[in-house]
Amino acid sequence: MIELRGLKKAFGAKVVLRGVDLTIPQGKTTCIIGKSGCGKSVLLKHIVRLLVPDEGIVVVDGRDISTIDREELFGLRQKIGYVFQGAALFDSLTVHDNVVISLVEHGEENRELLETAARKVLSAVGLLPDFSESGTPSYEREWALLKDKKPSDLSGGMRKRVGVARALVGTPDYIFYDEPTTGLDPVTSQQIDDLVESLATKMTVTSVVITHDMFSVFNIADHVVMLDGGKVQFEGTVPQLQASTDPVVVEFLARYVS
Ligand SMILES: Nc1ncnc2c1ncn2[C@@H]1O[C@H](COP(=O)(O)OP(=O)(O)OP(=O)(O)O)[C@@H](O)[C@H]1O
Ligand SMILES: [Mg+2]
Numbered sequence: 001m002i003e004l005r006g007l008k009k010a011f012g013a014k015v016v017l018r019g020v021d022l023t024i025p026q027g028k029t030t031c032i033i034g035k036s037g038c039g040k041s042v043l044l045k046h047i048v049r050l051l052v053p054d055e056g057i058v059v060v061d062g063r064d065i066s067t068i069d070r071e072e073l074f075g076l077r078q079k080i081g082y083v084f085q086g087a088a089l090f091d092s093l094t095v096h097d098n099v100v101i102s103l104v105e106h107g108e109e110n111r112e113l114l115e116t117a118a119r120k121v122l123s124a125v126g127l128l129p130d131f132s133e134s135g136t137p138s139y140e141r142e143w144a145l146l147k148d149k150k151p152s153d154l155s156g157g158m159r160k161r162v163g164v165a166r167a168l169v170g171t172p173d174y175i176f177y178d179e180p181t182t183g184l185d186p187v188t189s190q191q192i193d194d195l196v197e198s199l200a201t202k203m204t205v206t207s208v209v210i211t212h213d214m215f216s217v218f219n220i221a222d223h224v225v226m227l228d229g230g231k232v233q234f235e236g237t238v239p240q241l242q243a244s245t246d247p248v249v250v251e252f253l254a255r256y257v258s
Contacts, residue, residue, distance in 0.1 A: 001026050002047060002174070002206075007056035009042060016042050018230030019056070024174075024223075029200050029207040031217045033252070034227035040210045041085055043227065044176050048080050049073060061173075074106060081167030085178040085210075089151040089162055095122070096147040099165045119143060121165040124203070125195060127158065157188035164195065168203075175199065177209045181216055193219050214257045217241075226252065 002024040009017040016039040024030050032040050045051040046058055049065055058065050065076060089098050097104075099121055100114045108114060123131040127146060133139040151159055160180055167175055177196060181189035193216050200207045200220075211217060217224060217238065224241045226234040226249060234241060234249050244250065 001059075001061065003059040004043075004046070005057050005059070007043070007046060007058070008054045009039075009046070009051065010054060016230060017046075017053075020227070020230070020232055022225060022232055022235070024206065024208060026206050027204060028222035029196070029209065029220050030223040030225060031221035032208065032210045032225045032227065033212070033214075033217060033256075034233075035252070036212075038227045039230060040227055041178055044082075044178060044208065044210060047176070048077055048082055077102070078170035079173050081164075081170065081172035081175040081205075083160075083163045083167045083175070083177045083180055085182075089159060089166075091151050094148045094150060095127075095154075095162055098151070098162055099169055101166065102169060117169055118147070118165075121168040122146065122162075124168055124199070125161040125165045127161050127165065155188075156184055157191060160184065160192055161195065164199070168199070171203075172205060174206045174208065177207065177211075179210055179212065181211065181213050189213060189216065190219075196220055212256065214253070228252075 004020050004022040007017050007020040020043060032043065034040055042051060046053055047060065049068075052066070060076060060079070068076060090101070093101070096115070096118045099118045100108075103114060103117060119128065119134055120131050122128045123134075128142050129139050151162070154162065164177075164180070180196065181192050184192065196207060196209060197220050199205055209216070209220065221238055224234065224236060224238060225232060226241075228248050234244060234246060241249065241253070
């Protein structure tokens with residue numbers, strides 16, 4: 001379980017988080033919504049310690065992460081897969097190398113182990129046949145076609161999948177998606193939503209999804225959190241969100257659900 005207590009963050013004079021209290025329930029899919037620039041990405045970055053709060057604490061699985069050392073930080077980042085806004089793949093690296101980068105950065109050099117890890121996660125995100133078919137001619141053919149591709153050779157939907165595969169490589173307990181469907185057409189968006197849902201069920205991973213896409217929210221969320229003015233404005237289920245009479249929520253929904 002992840003808990004945020006009294007989280008505050010400013011960048012110079014710009015106050016972004018003004019005291020966020022939040023619990024991310026285990027085994028569920030939590031969607032974080034809110035206007036552009038309200039601090040959704042900033043919030044998520046605090047949980048993996050890419051940002052450090054001015055005040056408040058972040059507790060992951062019972063551990064206050066403000067006191068962890070380098071090795072524990074690596075452990076935390078293995079435990080939490082992060083799909084960054086805009087996929088953020090390395091353009092100069094192949095699909096294989098993009099996917100295993102966190103293992104390589106941690107000193108893993110065994111090529112066979114890296115390749116197996118890449119195959120497993122690329123199968124899990126549907127870019128390759130099921131991993132149990134590894135070794136069959138059709139699997140090997142698809143692997144040979146995919147592994148050396150560069151991000152620029154891939155469609156937007158495929159790039160998102162590679163980003164998800166990279167986040168899965170440490171077999172995380174949590175996976176964070178920052179706007180996974182932004183910029184994708186409705187059909188591809190639905191496929192990514194389906195992937196998010198299937199990973200949540202198959203791998204019993206706790207998912208946190210930042211999104212502007214209210215159809216995604218209605219599709220995948222067990223739990224919805226709306227940020228506004230640097231605080232949690234709403235927290236509850238999709239039916240509770242839809243029934244909310246809070247003017248801020250009502251206005252937001254009117255704008256984002258057409
Ligand atoms: N490293 C940083 N330095 C200075 N300001 C920052 C930094 N990161 C974020 N901000 C500012 O904090 C505010 C919140 O940013 P954040 O990226 O969390 O918004 P968001 O809710 O994710 O928006 P969007 O929906 O557009 O992605 C913005 O005004 C942004 O400019
Ligand atoms: Mg953002």
